[in-house]
Amino acid sequence: xxxxxxxxxxxxxxxxxxxxxxxxxxxxxxxxxxxxxxxxxxxxxxxxxxxxxxxxxxxxxxxxxxxxxxxxxxxxxxxxxxxxxxxxxxxxxxxxxxxxxxxxxxxxxxxxxxxxxxxxxxxxxxxxxxxxxxxxxxxxxxxxxxxxxxxxxxxxxxxxxxxxxxxxxxxxxxxxxxxxxxxxxxxxxxxxxxxxxxxxxxxxxxxxxxxxxxxxxxxxxxxxxxxxxxxxxxxxxxxxxxxxxxxxxxxxxxxxxxxxxxxxxxxxxxxxxxxxxxxxxxxxxxxxxxxxxxxxxxxxxxxxxxxxxxxxxxxxxxxxxxxxxxxxxxxxxxxxxxxxxxxxxxxxxxxxxxxxxxxxxxxxxxxxxxxxxxxxxxxxxxxxxxxxxxxxxxxxxxxxxxxxxxxxxxxxxxxxxxxxxxxxxxxxxxxxxxxxxxxxxxxxxxxxxxxxxxxxxxxxxxxxxxxxxxxxxxxxxxxxxxxxxxxxxxxxxxxxxxxxxxxxxxxxxxxxxxxxxxxxxxxxxxxxxxxxxxxxxxxxxxxxxxxxxxxxxxxxxxxxxxxxxxxxxxxxxxxxxxxxxxxxxxxxxxxxxxxxxxxxxxxxxxxxxxxxxxxxxxxxxxxxxxxxxxxxxxxxxxxxxxxxxxxxxxxxxxxxxxxxxxxxxxxxxxxxxxxxxxxxxxxxxxxxxxxxxxxxxxxxxxxxxxxxxxxxx
Amino acid sequence: xxxxxxxxxxxxxxxxxxxxxxxxxxxxxxxxxxxxxxxxxxxxxxxxxxxxxxxxxxxxxxxxxxxxxxxxxxxxxxxxxxxxxxxxxxxxxxxxxxxxxxxxxxxxxxxxxxxxxxxxxxxxxxxxxxxxxxxxxxxxxxxxxxxxxxxxxxxxxxxxxxxxxxxxxxxxxxxxxxxxxxxxxxxxxxxxxxxxxxxxxxxxxxxxxxxxxxxxxxxxxxxxxxxxxxxxxxxxxxxxxxxxxxxxxxxxxxxxxxxxx
Ligand code: SF4
Ligand code: SF4
Numbered sequence: 026x027x028x029x030x031x032x033x034x035x036x037x038x039x040x041x042x043x044x045x046x047x048x049x050x051x052x053x054x055x056x057x058x059x060x061x062x063x064x065x066x067x068x069x070x071x072x073x074x075x076x077x078x079x080x081x082x083x084x085x086x087x088x089x090x091x092x093x094x095x096x097x098x099x100x101x102x103x104x105x106x107x108x109x110x111x112x113x114x115x116x117x118x119x120x121x122x123x124x125x126x127x128x129x130x131x132x133x134x135x136x137x138x139x140x141x142x143x144x145x146x147x148x149x150x151x152x153x154x155x156x157x158x159x160x161x162x163x164x165x166x167x168x169x170x171x172x173x174x175x176x177x178x179x180x181x182x183x184x185x186x187x188x189x190x191x192x193x194x195x196x197x198x199x200x201x202x203x204x205x206x207x208x209x210x211x212x213x214x215x216x217x218x219x220x221x222x223x224x225x226x227x228x229x230x231x232x233x234x235x236x237x238x239x240x241x242x243x244x245x246x247x248x249x250x251x252x253x254x255x256x257x258x259x260x261x262x263x264x265x266x267x268x269x270x271x272x273x274x275x276x277x278x279x280x281x282x283x284x285x286x287x288x289x290x291x292x293x294x295x296x297x298x299x300x301x302x303x304x305x306x307x308x309x310x311x312x313x314x315x316x317x318x319x320x321x322x323x324x325x326x327x328x329x330x331x332x333x334x335x336x337x338x339x340x341x342x343x344x345x346x347x348x349x350x351x352x353x354x355x356x357x358x359x360x361x362x363x364x365x366x367x368x369x370x371x372x373x374x375x376x377x378x379x380x381x382x383x384x385x386x387x388x389x390x391x392x393x394x395x396x397x398x399x400x401x402x403x404x405x406x407x408x409x410x411x412x413x414x415x416x417x418x419x420x421x422x423x424x425x426x427x428x429x430x431x432x433x434x435x436x437x438x439x440x441x442x443x444x445x446x447x448x449x450x451x452x453x454x455x456x457x458x459x460x461x462x463x464x465x466x467x468x469x470x471x472x473x474x475x476x477x478x479x480x481x482x483x484x485x486x487x488x489x490x491x492x493x494x495x496x497x498x499x500x501x502x503x504x505x506x507x508x509x510x511x512x513x514x515x516x517x518x519x520x521x522x523x524x525x526x527x528x529x530x531x532x533x534x535x536x537x538x539x540x541x542x543x544x545x546x547x548x549x550x551x552x553x554x555x556x557x558x559x560x561x562x563x564x565x566x567x568x569x570x571x572x573x574x575x576x577x578x579x580x581x582x583x584x585x586x587x588x589x590x591x592x593x594x595x596x597x598x599x600x601x602x603x604x605x606x607x608x609x610x611x612x613x614x615x616x617x618x619x620x621x622x623x624x625x626x627x628x629x630x631x632x633x634x635x636x637x638x639x640x641x642x643x644x645x646x647x648x649x650x651x652x653x654x655x656x657x658x659x660x661x662x663x664x665x666x667x668x669x670x671x672x673x674x675x676x677x678x679x680x681x682x683x684x685x686x687x688x689x690x691x692x693x694x695x696x697x698x699x700x701x702x703x704x705x706x707x708x709x710x711x712x713x714x715x716x717x718x719x720x721x722x723x724x725x726x727x728x729x730x731x732x733x734x735x736x737x738x
Numbered sequence: 739x740x741x742x743x744x745x746x747x748x749x750x751x752x753x754x755x756x757x758x759x760x761x762x763x764x765x766x767x768x769x770x771x772x773x774x775x776x777x778x779x780x781x782x783x784x785x786x787x788x789x790x791x792x793x794x795x796x797x798x799x800x801x802x803x804x805x806x807x808x809x810x811x812x813x814x815x816x817x818x819x820x821x822x823x824x825x826x827x828x829x830x831x832x833x834x835x836x837x838x839x840x841x842x843x844x845x846x847x848x849x850x851x852x853x854x855x856x857x858x859x860x861x862x863x864x865x866x867x868x869x870x871x872x873x874x875x876x877x878x879x880x881x882x883x884x885x886x887x888x889x890x891x892x893x894x895x896x897x898x899x900x901x902x903x904x905x906x907x908x909x910x911x912x913x914x915x916x917x918x919x920x921x922x923x924x925x926x927x928x929x930x931x932x933x934x935x936x937x938x939x940x941x942x943x944x945x946x947x948x949x950x951x952x953x954x955x956x957x958x959x960x961x962x963x964x965x966x967x968x969x970x971x972x973x974x975x976x977x978x979x980x981x982x983x984x985x986x987x988x989x990x991x992x993x994x995x996x997x998x999x
Binding site for chain 1: 750752753771773923924925926927928929930931932933
């Protein structure tokens with residue numbers, strides 16, 4: 026705690042003024058943050074303290090290691106240095122403040138290494154600032170434009186940071202000059218000596234002037250921060266810490282449907298605090314917009330605007346939510362927003378348009394790329410829930426979907442009694458006939474009724490038979506899983522369908538929670554046999570995801586595997602003998618959102634395809650977790666696509682860019698969308714859409730009659 | 739105003755292939771999924787729209803049928819109807835148009851309705867005669883094929899669908915109005931609707947409540963007799979025209995042959 030060479034305040038009067046200003050700024054800052062926190066406290070509750078150890082580990086990696094932003098290397102690195110520069114500069118600042126009390130930081134206060142490090146970071150940050158300014162002012166990526174804070178917020182912040190650095194450099198320069206090098210710093214040692222000529226008294230005075238300038242800039246920054254987009258500096262660490270550690274493919278359960286007052290979100294405070302914290306944490310980087318299939322095809326949906334819209338709506342109604350009159354209203358300085366919007370728009374259909382909500386395919390690309398773990402899809406679905414269940418306001422074509430699912434157990438006007446018709450003559454037993462089947466093949470509505478996807482179902486049966494799998498289907502006992510209903514916002518219908526299916530699955534002893542208790546009780550599982558895991562497989566990623574990740578919310582715990590993974594397993598276990606490299610056509614593979622991003626299955630389908638195809642898999646521009654949606658998810662398959670370019674055609678064109686002859690997929694909706702897309706761009710002659718099961722089934726035929734028509738020859 | 743809407747539960751026309759019982763020559767209603775007649779859903783929508791525009795009005799759905807018809811009425815309540823009445827009595831089984839209309843009219847009469855909505859016809863029987871018979875039993879005027887309806891003072895004014903457009907027709911209240919199918923968008927119930935449907939007034943009436951004699955209704959009172967039933971001729975397969983450069987010509991010819999051009 027050695028005293029500084031020169032007292033920056035010049036005595037107790039200066040120090041007292043400093044203390045007053047400092048405390049005032051701190052108070053304003055505290056009140057502003059207090060207002061933001063109060064708003065969160067008024068929101069719905071949600072527990073985000075599970076997986077604590079992982080939370081802490083990831084926190085270190087993402088926040089301190091900046092692993093999120095680093096995925097985009099140039100702005101990422103600039104951000105990395107700004108972040109660390111900021112931290113280091115804080116210590117420098119502390120040192121300067123202690124100077125007012127004739128002190129300094131212990132250990133590093135007068136340490137030259139620290140002083141040098143500090144200045145190196147100042148230089149780093151300066152370079153980063155230039156990178157940011159160039160991006161914002163000259164390159165101007167569209168995703169950076171901000172509706173909420175206007176175009177100036179970004180520049181004000183950059184300007185403030187620049188001033189902080191400039192005044193710091195001047196403090197160091199004149200500190201060095203005034204003390205003749207006793208107050209050593211890197212920058213001071215470079216520039217200080219040139220000012221010796223001014224004389225010590227002038228240098229001391231200039232030192233004090235810039236000390237004040239520096240402190241005041243920093244304090245203005247502090248006061249400005251909570252109301253600006255750089256609020257993320259404070260909110261991001263919390264947001265990353267409290268991010269979702271549950272299954273990514275599960276939408277939150279809407280509990281207590283019978284007794285609740287509201288069904289979804291029509292006002293910002295109906296979100297949980299974590300959903301609202303997302304708004305504070307959004308850095309407005311716009312990465313989500315760049316990957317969104319809706320944004321990319323000219324729909325009125327920009328995921329960033331969803332997040333900022335929720336924040337805007339929350340702040341618009343801040344006084345109403347906190348309760349009027351309140352402290353923040355009476356103290357204008359404590360209010361994060363000074364100019365209240367004259368007319369407060371409703372959240373849904375006002376700040377956020379209904380068209381935007383309906384345009385989402387729930388593909389999850391936005392959540393995947395967001396560097397600060399923001400959750401877009403649950404918000405979009407929450408607002409859809411309100412539209413569907415409270416307002417009965419949805420695209421008209423969805424009405425028959427809901428009615429059909431409810432009445433017929435499938436999306437069409439077809440009696441569910443006919444669900445097993447596709448399997449007639451294939452020798453596929455029903456569960457009722459083969460209750461001990463080791464594997465339940467969950468066919469899904471598309472596999473059961475859709476002409477194109479019945480071929481996939483037939484191919485999968487061929488594979489299961491060839492591998493000698495003891496399997497069965499449910500036939501008319503199977504109903505729509507409810508996935509499209511849930512993603513469109515009809516939680517009630519999803520719960521209804523889920524309960525019905527869970528009952529059926531449990532009756533055949535598939536519930537792993539039940540088998541475990543049964544085993545624990547008498548050492549035997551289903552039908553008195555020793556319990557072995559009984560598996561459900563399905564070719565539909567939407568059925569797969571909802572049964573696997575969402576049915577547990579209603580007590581249905583099952584071992585569910587996507588058919589691509591099951592086939593890969595059969596091959597690796599040697600149960601399927603396939604002629605490797607039999608297919609010579611150039612092939613590309615599309616990752617279905619609900620297999621890839623939501624459930625992390627990328628390698629298995631590729632492994633299978635690589636074995637079978639002599640050219641392996643030619644990747645599209647966007648692949649694996651960056652895959653671009655087919656346009657069919659989130660219930661979009663059941664809605665008209667009235668605005669902009671077609672999502673499916675956009676993806677088909679990407680497949681065509683690879684010059685592939687086969688577009689392999691692993692999802693009935695993708696197949697449907699792509700078949701349609703291929704026709705739309707008139708590429709029927711050039712590109713075949715095939716399910717991975719169809720390719721494997723053809724390989725089996727090839728193995729049986731090796732000389733038979735060689736695909737692609 | 740007291741507004742009523744007559745509704746019916748029928749075998750789901752979208753999924754159930756209607757089966758006829760050769761012995762009774764009637765539609766088989768057991769073991770099939772039953773729904774509120776989709777036509778009635780749009781009629782209910784029309785009635786709700788009018789009720790909401792009038793204000794200070796009550797809308798009651800009324801149905802005659804077995805106990806299962808409760809479900810159809812619950813759906814109507816969930817859509818936004820205020821109150822439901824089910825007339826259920828074993829003696830009603832096998833009612834024809836006359837018996838049905840007599841029963842519904844008796845129940846309506848007790849309520850002093852101002853306006854009674856019916857669909858033009860049911861989606862299972864398609865007789866289209868019940869609304870007229872109700873009007874007759876109650877001695878009320880009937881307005882038919884409405885695609886729009888308003889109440890002006892003590893008059894009901896409708897736009898009546900015709901071959902070429904519509905006519906504006908009015909009648910004094912009370913009146914029976916039939917709604918032209920497809921004129922209104924069915925309402926998908928909200929959760930509030932579904933939940934509150936459980937708590938809305940629901941009364942069940944028997945024949946004796948209505949002061950009707952079992953001999954006047956049901957099989958016993960039927961004046962209509964189904965003489966025979968037969969399969970409708972299957973629609974002939976369409977003709978597929980493949981464009982080999984002359985498709986337009988073929989289509990034009992086809993239309994000309996059928997005097998459509
Ligand atoms: S889930 Fe997909 S479609 Fe929806 S907002 Fe995110 S990126 Fe866009
Ligand atoms: S939501 Fe995430 S990706 Fe989108 S702008 Fe905000 S921080 Fe960036």
